[in-house]
Amino acid sequence: MNSSSAVAPGGARTAAKRKATADRKATAATQTPTSTRAAGAGGSSSTMLKLYTDEAQGLRVDPLVVLFLAVGFIISVVVLHVIAKMTGKFFN
Amino acid sequence: MSGFRLLDLVKPFLPLLPEIETPIERVTFDDKVLFTVSLGFVYLLAGLPIYGLPKDFALESNPFLWLTPVFGAEPLTLLELGLLPVVTAGFVFQLLAGLKYISVNLSVRLDRELFQTAQKLLSIVLSIVYTVILLVSGYYPPLASAGAYAFVGLQVAGTGIVFTLLSEIMDKGYGFGSGALAFITLNVATSIVTDVAGLDQVLVAPDTYESRGVLVHLVRNILSSPIASLRTVCTRTHLANLPQVVLALATILVLIYFQNFRVELPIRSTQLRKIYSAYPVRLMFTGSMPILFAYTALFNIHLAGYFVAAVAPAPVATFVTDYVLYYLSPPPSLVGTLVSPIRTVVFGAFVVLSAVWFASVWSLTSGSAGKELAAEFKKQSIALNGKRDASVIKELNKVILTASVTGAALLAVISLVTEYLGGLGKGAAVVIAVGAGFVFLEDFVSEFQQGGTSQFASVLGGAQ
Numbered sequence: 267m268n269s270s271s272a273v274a275p276g277g278a279r280t281a282a283k284r285k286a287t288a289d290r291k292a293t294a295a296t297q298t299p300t301s302t303r304a305a306g307a308g309g310s311s312s313t314m315l316k317l318y319t320d321e322a323q324g325l326r327v328d329p330l331v332v333l334f335l336a337v338g339f340i341i342s343v344v345v346l347h348v349i350a351k352m353t354g355k356f357f358n
Numbered sequence: 359m360s361g362f363r364l365l366d367l368v369k370p371f372l373p374l375l376p377e378i379e380t381p382i383e384r385v386t387f388d389d390k391v392l393f394t395v396s397l398g399f400v401y402l403l404a405g406l407p408i409y410g411l412p413k414d415f416a417l418e419s420n421p422f423l424w425l426t427p428v429f430g431a432e433p434l435t436l437l438e439l440g441l442l443p444v445v446t447a448g449f450v451f452q453l454l455a456g457l458k459y460i461s462v463n464l465s466v467r468l469d470r471e472l473f474q475t476a477q478k479l480l481s482i483v484l485s486i487v488y489t490v491i492l493l494v495s496g497y498y499p500p501l502a503s504a505g506a507y508a509f510v511g512l513q514v515a516g517t518g519i520v521f522t523l524l525s526e527i528m529d530k531g532y533g534f535g536s537g538a539l540a541f542i543t544l545n546v547a548t549s550i551v552t553d554v555a556g557l558d559q560v561l562v563a564p565d566t567y568e569s570r571g572v573l574v575h576l577v578r579n580i581l582s583s584p585i586a587s588l589r590t591v592c593t594r595t596h597l598a599n600l601p602q603v604v605l606a607l608a609t610i611l612v613l614i615y616f617q618n619f620r621v622e623l624p625i626r627s628t629q630l631r632k633i634y635s636a637y638p639v640r641l642m643f644t645g646s647m648p649i650l651f652a653y654t655a656l657f658n659i660h661l662a663g664y665f666v667a668a669v670a671p672a673p674v675a676t677f678v679t680d681y682v683l684y685y686l687s688p689p690p691s692l693v694g695t696l697v698s699p700i701r702t703v704v705f706g707a708f709v710v711l712s713a714v715w716f717a718s719v720w721s722l723t724s725g726s727a728g729k730e731l732a733a734e735f736k737k738q739s740i741a742l743n744g745k746r747d748a749s750v751i752k753e754l755n756k757v758i759l760t761a762s763v764t765g766a767a768l769l770a771v772i773s774l775v776t777e778y779l780g781g782l783g784k785g786a787a788v789v790i791a792v793g794a795g796f797v798f799l800e801d802f803v804s805e806f807q808q809g810g811t812s813q814f815a816s817v818l819g820g821a822q
Binding site: 317346 | 372373374375376377378379380393396397400403404406407408409436444445447448449452455456457458462463464465467470471472473474475477478481513516517520523524525526527529530531532535536537538539642643644645646647650720721722723724725726727729730762793794796797
C-alpha cells in the first residue's frame with residue numbers, strides 16, 4: 267500500500283464525497299430559521315397566527331393601561347354621540 | 359452580512375412604538391380568563407357607529423360586505439377595518455421571512471425584535487392607508503367639510519391601531535391563543551346569534567325597518583303577511599337571510615366532523631422497549647389559516663381595486679371593476695352562480711389555489727415542518743416506527759405536506775360551496791372561526807390542566 271495516498275481515518279473515502287458532506291454541514295450551519303417558532307421563541311404555529319411574542323424595545327406599557335386607554339377611546343366616541351343627540355334635542 | 363436590510367428601516371421607530379410588557383411571571387389561568395373576557399368586551403364595545411356620519415344613512419351596496427365577516431369587521435362602525443391590518447401585516451412579514459425574501463436571522467434576539475416591531479409598524483401603517491383609501495374613494499357619504507372627513511378617518515384608523523395593540527396583549531400570553539383570531543371568532547360567534555335571534559330593528563331602506571334576527575323577523579311578521587315575510591327572510595341580502603344561517607350552522611357541523619380526521623404515525627420510545635404509541639397528524643394540519651390567507655389576499659385586492667376604480671381614468675377604472683373585481687368576488691346568490699359560470703370558476707380557482715399554495719409553505723414558515731417536529735421527537739426520545747433517524751424528517755414532511763394541502767383544499771371547497779349558495783362571506787368566516795375555536799379550546803384546556811389552583815375551576819367544576 268502506498269503511504270503517500272493514505273486516507274484519513276473516518277468519514278467518506280473519496281474527496282468528492284468528503285466535499286459534499288462538508289458542504290452540507292456548512293449550509294446547515296449557516297442556515298437561519300424561517301420563523302420565530304423555529305428559532306425557539308414562540309410565534310405563529312401551524313394553526314394560529316401570532317405576531318407578538320418577544321419583548322422588543324419601545325415605549326413599554328402595561329397591558330392594563332392599554333386596555334383602559336382603548337376603552338377610553340371608545341367611550342369618547344360614545345360621549346360624542348350622546349352630546350350630538352343632546353344638542354340636537356335642545357338647540358334645534 | 360452587509361448592505362441594506364428592509365428591517366433596518368424600522369429602527370428609527372423603535373423608541374416611538376408602544377410595546378406591551380411581556381408578563382414577568384406566568385399569568386395564572388384566572389387572569390387569562392379575565393383578560394380574554396375583558397378584551398372581548400372591548401371588541402364588542404367597538405361595534406359602535408362612527409360619529410359624524412349622516413344619521414339615516416345605509417350603505418346600499420357595500421362592495422366589501424362579503425369580506426367583512428372574515429375579519430371581524432362591521433361596516434359603518436368603528437370596526438370598519440376589523441382585524442384586517444393586523445392579519446395582513448402578520449402574513450406579509452411571516453411569509454417574507456419564511457420564504458427568505460427578506461434577510462433576517464430570527465435566532466438573533468435583536469433581529470427578532472426588529473421583525474416583531476416591523477409587523478406592528480406595518481399594521482399601523484396599513485390601518486391608516488386603508489382608511490385613506492376608504493375616504494378618498496367615496497366609500498362614505500358626502501360630508502360637510504374636510505374636517506369631518508378627517509374626524510371619521512381618525513376614528514377608523516385609531517380603532518385599527520387600538521386593535522393592533524389589543525391583539526398584542528392577547529398574543530403575549532395574557533389571554534388564550536392568538537389575538538386576531540380570538541376577535542374574529544368572537545365576531546363570528548356573536549353574529550351567528552344575532553343573525554338568528556337579533557331583536558333590534560335595522561333601517562334597510564327609507565322608512566322600512568327589518569329585524570336583524572331571521573327567526574325574529576319571521577315570528578314577528580308571519581301572522582300579518584306570511585308569504586311576504588318568508589320571501590324577505592329567504593332572499594334579503596342587506597341582512598342575514600335564512601339560507602345563510604342554515605348554511606353557517608351546517609358548516610360548523612361539517613367542520614367539527616372533519617376536525618377529527620387524522621393520520622396516526624406509529625411511534626415508539628427509544629429508551630424503553632415495547633412502548634408503542636401513535637402520533638396524530640391532523641388533516642387540518644394548518645387549521646383555517648389557508649382560508650384566512652386567501653381572504654386576506656382578496657380583501658387587499660378589492661381595497662386596491664376600489665381605490666384604482668375611484669381615482670384612475672375611466673377605461674382603467676371600468677376594466678378594474680368590470681373584470682378584476684368582478685371575477686374575484688363570489689356570485690351574490692345561487693342564481694348568480696349558475697348565470698355567470700366564468701366568475702364562479704375564476705373566483706373558485708383563486709380561493710383554492712391561494713389556499714393550497716399557502717398550506718404548502720405555511721408549515722415551513724410557522725416552524726411546524728418535519729425538521730422542527732423531528733427535533734422535538736429526538737428531545738422526547740421518540741422514534742418513528744420502522745424509520746431510520748435520517749429519514750424521519752423526510753417521512754414527516756411527506757405526511758405534513760399532504761395533510762395540510764388536502765386539508766386546505768377541503769376547507770376551500772367547503773367555504774366555496776357556502777359562497778356559491780349565497781353565503782356572502784359568512785361561511786368562510788365560520789370556517790375560520792371553527793378552526794380558531796379549536797386552537798383556542800386546546801390552549802384553554804392545556805392551561806386549565808396545568809394552571810394550578812383556579813377560582814373559576816372551583817366555581818365551575820364544583821369541589822375538586
